[in-house]
Amino acid sequence: QVRLVESGGGLVQPGESLRLSCKAFGFTFDYYAVAWFRQAPGKEREGVSCISSSGLNTYYVDSVKGRFTISRDGAKNTVYLQMDGLKPEDPAVDYCAKKEIQYGADCAGGAIKRYEFEYWNQGTQVTVSS
Secondary structure: OOEEEEEOOEEEOOOOOEEEEEEEEOOOHHHOOEEEEEEOOOOOOEEEEEEOOOOOOEEEOHHHOOOEEEEEEHHHOEEEEEEOOOOOOOOEEEEEEEEOHHHOOOOOOOOOOHHHEEOOOOOEEEEEOO
16 A cells, blocks of 8 residues: 655754655655655745755755755655754644656756646644744
8 A cells, every 4th residue: 555654754943954754655666756744824835945856856945945955765665854943834734645657757847736746645834933
């Protein structure tokens, strides 16, 4: 059964860090690009970062460039999102999803398109508060 399970969210103060994990089950992990999305209350779900199947190509939305780092570990079937310098506008439920193979295995197409990704789970809550 294909699943992606997020973890690592929590409550931090502004400026602090969190590392989110996305553990994959039920498919050949190394074949697929994976992206992180976030959704704040009352807002659309937005693509935050993407990593290609090889790990060599990444994408970040402008609001997190220089603060977030995406990576993947094939041996653990896991994608990570290191979130440094968290800001009050970062809180959201964060989700990971895998890119459907018909749309390719890279992240070179600019802004992350939600319809290209599948297998959404419950997400992990990130809260930033002083």
